[in-house]
Amino acid sequence: MSSKRIFFIRAADRPGVLFRITSVFRRRNFNIESVTVGNTNVPGESKIVILIDVDEEGADAFARLVKRIIDVYEVVEAPQESCTLKELTLIRMEGSEAGLEEICKKYGAKLTVNGGVYIEHCGDPQNSDALINELSKYKIKDISRTGITALVKENGKNILRFGY
Numbered sequence: 001m002s003s004k005r006i007f008f009i010r011a012a013d014r015p016g017v018l019f020r021i022t023s024v025f026r027r028r029n030f031n032i033e034s035v036t037v038g039n040t041n042v043p044g045e046s047k048i049v050i051l052i053d054v055d056e057e058g059a060d061a062f063a064r065l066v067k068r069i070i071d072v073y074e075v076v077e078a079p080q081e082s083c084t085l086k087e088l089t090l091i092r093m094e095g096s097e098a099g100l101e102e103i104c105k106k107y108g109a110k111l112t113v114n115g116g117v118y119i120e121h122c123g124d125p126q127n128s129d130a131l132i133n134e135l136s137k138y139k140i141k142d143i144s145r146t147g148i149t150a151l152v153k154e155n156g157k158n159i160l161r162f163g164y
Contacts, residue, residue, distance in 0.1 A: 002055045004033070006078050006085070006150055007063065009048040012071035013039065021048065021072070024065045030054055034087075034125075034147035045073070049149050067162040075162040082156030088146040089128040093117040094139035107131040 011017045018037060025032055034051040054062065063075045093100065097117050104111045109121040109131060121131055125148055132143065152159060 002053050004053050005059050007050045008076040010074040013044050013046040017071045020069050036147045036149045063162045077160040078152050079158050083150040085148045085150035087125045087148050089121045090144045091119040092142040094141045
């Protein structure tokens, strides 16, 4: 049975590394639901956080294939419940901010009026989905979502490590 799985990949911060990792998705016909990449506290190293919906066999195959890539140092797979995850959502609204303040307060979002009406939300992706759904009764001009970024909880369960 497939389920959403989060992979944390520590890799060299070099051109082409992300391409080689995402090529594994293309060859296996996996769909990437979210991918974020950023520097770590180690110079020359990046952390890639990928969310995919895949069964256990596919997840294992993906992790083993990615770990074989030369510039990949470690692959960690963790279920969502073992992670703290956040997503940044930016929304540009049409019209005035009338009626939006209460919705923003309900979801912990920030409303900014500066050459337009903007809403900024940082939180759980399901909370972002609910915010967007509630805002849909107003006129949304544009949405930009970063995709998830996450950390494994110290007491996380069912963590699989491939590498170090």
